């Protein structure tokens with residue numbers, strides 16, 4: 001049995017002892033895993049690349065004494081979340097961070113349809129299933145936290161990233177709804193709505209990002225907001241763009257978002273009022 005040198009923090013007392021993190025092998029999910037291990041949480045790490053998760057488990061166990069379990073699965077597969085819920089049935093999970101997700105860029109009609117549907121499955125369906133399964137367990141024990149990932153692009157249509165932005169709009173709306181429902185049952189739900197973050201996301205989506213927040217900053221700001229807010233916009237850029245866009249009519253927001261997305265692709269776009 002490893003001794004635990006890490007902090008027994010207020011966060012762990014409120015949401016521990018274990019956290020389940022999807023998309024833990026990279027980017028924002030990975031940063032959450034490290035920071036939660038530092039807070040003294042035991043972890044269940046979920047992503048497709050089991051070898052990467054195993055290396056993390058060894059590292060976080062050695063550095064923080066965290067008890068880390070690895071679940072290598074493709075969450076876009078319809079059987080994945082039911083399997084995950086079944087194998088974690090007796091695990092003391094007080095916090096779920098559902099970071100697994102991906103995006104695409106370019107005109108909708110040029111996209112690969114199977115990949116767009118796969119995105120909806122991962123970014124939306126798996127998030128609903130996870131929130132339902134763990135939400136029930138947490139409500140029964142009258143405590144817990146669920147962190148979901150919206151985006152700066154989740155508050156209106158985004159030409160050249162239409163499906164991705166719609167999945168994030170879905171998550172934003174879903175999170176706001178279940179946050180109000182679950183709060184009286186002792187469960188805190190947080191929607192994280194970052195602007196560009198410097199992870200492998202952009203390369204996978206074929207996007208070019210300029211100024212970007214770090215995944216560590218996003219994880220830190222989100223853990224600070226959990227239990228206090230329903231939506232957090234981590235970093236200056238997310239706040240500044242979010243507030244600026246909020247002042248425009250919806251069609252204006254769509255037009256500005258088209259310009260922003262064009263800058264990330266170099267492709268032309270026409271948006272009608």
Ligand SMILES: NC(=O)C1=CN([C@@H]2O[C@H](COP(=O)(O)OP(=O)(O)OC[C@H]3O[C@@H](n4cnc5c(N)ncnc54)[C@H](OP(=O)(O)O)[C@@H]3O)[C@@H](O)[C@H]2O)C=CC1
Nearest residue numbers: 023025026027028047048049075100101196197199200201
């Ligand atoms: N980066 C950004 O600019 C922003 C990101 N977001 C959102 O934040 C979340 C995290 O993004 P970020 O960390 O940047 O992305 P990354 O691409 O860096 O990481 C994505 C993670 O999701 C996992 N993943 C991808 N597909 C699947 C799948 N089918 N099943 C299980 N796991 C999967 C990947 O692991 P593996 O390949 O091993 O499966 C990886 O761990 C996403 O929901 C994203 O939409 C929101 C706003 C901005």
Ligand SMILES: CC(=O)[C@H](N)C(=O)O
Nearest residue numbers: 151152153194195196
């Ligand atoms: C489009 C972006 O800048 C970002 N990747 C996001 O998810 O919002």
